[in-house]
Amino acid sequence: MKQSNNQTILVTGGAGYIGSLTVKQLxxxxxxxVVLDSxxxxxxxxxxxxxxxxIVDLAxxxxxEKVFEKHKIEAVIDFAAYLAVGESMENPEKYIRNNVINFxxxxxxxxxxxxxxxxKSSTASTYGNPKKESDFPLIESYQENYQPSHSALLPxxxxxxxxxxxxxxxxxITYYDFFYKSIPDFALSQADITKLRIPTSVYGLTKLLDEIxxxxxxxxxxxxxxxxxxxxxxxxxxxxxxxxxxxxxxxLMTLAIWSLLDKIDKLxxxxxxxxTKDGTGIRDYVHPLDLATGHISALEYLLDGNKSAVFNLxxxxxxxxxxxxKAVEIASHKKVKYEIKSRRSGDPAISFCDPRKAKNILGWRxxxxxxxxxxxxxxxxxKHPEGYNGG
Ligand SMILES: NC(=O)c1ccc[n+]([C@@H]2O[C@H](COP(=O)([O-])OP(=O)(O)OC[C@H]3O[C@@H](n4cnc5c(N)ncnc54)[C@H](O)[C@@H]3O)[C@@H](O)[C@H]2O)c1
Numbered sequence: 001m002k003q004s005n006n007q008t009i010l011v012t013g014g015a016g017y018i019g020s021l022t023v024k025q026l027x028x029x030x031x032x033x034v035v036l037d038s039x040x041x042x043x044x045x046x047x048x049x050x051x052x053x054x055i056v057d058l059a060x061x062x063x064x065e066k067v068f069e070k071h072k073i074e075a076v077i078d079f080a081a082y083l084a085v086g087e088s089m090e091n092p093e094k095y096i097r098n099n100v101i102n103f104x105x106x107x108x109x110x111x112x113x114x115x116x117x118x119x120k121s122s123t124a125s126t127y128g129n130p131k132k133e134s135d136f137p138l139i140e141s142y143q144e145n146y147q148p149s150h151s152a153l154l155p156x157x158x159x160x161x162x163x164x165x166x167x168x169x170x171x172x173i174t175y176y177d178f179f180y181k182s183i184p185d186f187a188l189s190q191a192d193i194t195k196l197r198i199p200t201s202v203y204g205l206t207k208l209l210d211e212i213x214x215x216x217x218x219x220x221x222x223x224x225x226x227x228x229x230x231x232x233x234x235x236x237x238x239x240x241x242x243x244x245x246x247x248x249x250x251x252l253m254t255l256a257i258w259s260l261l262d263k264i265d266k267l268x269x270x271x272x273x274x275x276t277k278d279g280t281g282i283r284d285y286v287h288p289l290d291l292a293t294g295h296i297s298a299l300e301y302l303l304d305g306n307k308s309a310v311f312n313l314x315x316x317x318x319x320x321x322x323x324x325x326k327a328v329e330i331a332s333h334k335k336v337k338y339e340i341k342s343r344r345s346g347d348p349a350i351s352f353c354d355p356r357k358a359k360n361i362l363g364w365r366x367x368x369x370x371x372x373x374x375x376x377x378x379x380x381x382x383k384h385p386e387g388y389n390g391g
Contacts, residue, residue, distance in 0.1 A: 013079030015042025089156035125204030138142035240379030245387030271343035287368035
């Protein structure tokens with residue numbers, strides 16, 4: 001183990017899937033780590049024993065302040081959020097409250113305790129559903145250049161009413177305004193609102209709103225930030241001892257593995273008639289160990305005094321649904337049973353990022369490929385079919 005470098009990093013959501021692997025890497029690199037997690041979706045067993053765990057919900061401002069009071073925190077890495085796209089369309093208020101309002105509470109504590117640096121988990125969902133081939137690979141300035149007049153939100157529920165697009169969007173903006181309109185610094189400008197029309201899900205919208213709030217905090221209060229937009233995250237620790245443990249996973253690779261472990265009936269493939277090499281959708285995948293090093297590179301970048309920025313974290317290569325299934329079959333030596341369903345509305349044929357900004361500025365690049373993701377994920381899930389609670 002390396003010597004402590006005496007810098008304490010607060011990791012919110014550090015008992016979750018990506019957070020716990022990042023905590024381990026931070027401990028390996030000699031950082032002192034405090035994990036703040038409600039354990040609502042995280043696991044005590046996933047937290048590295050070298051880190052201190054504070055079981056606190058960010059909704060509880062007093063308890064969160066106590067964590068800042070107790071530890072001398074140098075920087076925050078914020079993973080705490082809800083992330084189920086489908087649920088965010090059914091229960092948008094839950095997502096705005098946790099992903100936005102609780103996030104603002106965290107920033108409030110940072111300001112109060114003079115913590116000036118934060119790395120924020122963002123997502124590819126902030127890109128919505130780009131339509132033009134020339135939009136790919138996706139670059140970080142996409143949201144600055146694309147200015148839609150109507151929201152791309154898919155239909156969703158607002159207080160038991162099914163609403164579509166712009167109407168749904170307006171309810172969400174009104175809800176945010178209810179809390180922050182009276183604070184001019186946090187009121188949304190017309191340019192902010194235009195940008196927020198890009199995501200197709202409430203989940204994606206909350207993450208883009210967090211990026212906008214960070215810009216405001218930077219301008220007004222001098223808090224420095226990096227937002228990392230990750231693409232589809234798959235894989236586990238190399239020894240297969242740490243991995244994704246969610247009651248209802250939504251990622252393709254996990255579902256393919258769960259079908260092999262009889263945890264779900266059959267894998268569903270949505271669309272085999274896309275204009276792609278094998279007819280299935282193409283996406284960018286990234287290993288959580290690469291995300292861990294990405295966060296530490298971003299942390300060092302901020303601690304060196306560099307300016308706030310957004311970076312994509314992805315492989316920059318698209319893999320098709322069939323390629324992911326094949327990789328799982330090779331890793332497991334089993335045949336995945338799947339059924340073809342029609343395309344889901346709002347799913348683009350192809351989506352992958354340009355990770356060159358992270359390479360050029362942070363010196364980061366993804367090291368693990370699809371084979372590594374499938375092998376490590378299979379090792380974890382097949383050895384721990386019940387996740388951490390299964391021992
Ligand atoms: N997993 C992915 O594919 C993916 C892709 C893109 C972005 N992200 C982002 O990465 C982050 C981590 O994702 P994950 O897959 O590790 O999710 P996860 O659910 O495994 O981890 C999130 C953790 O945050 C904790 N948490 C949530 N709300 C909290 C609150 N109010 N107070 C304290 N703790 C709270 C949960 O208990 C959980 O341990 C999220 O912000 C997510 O939006 C994930």
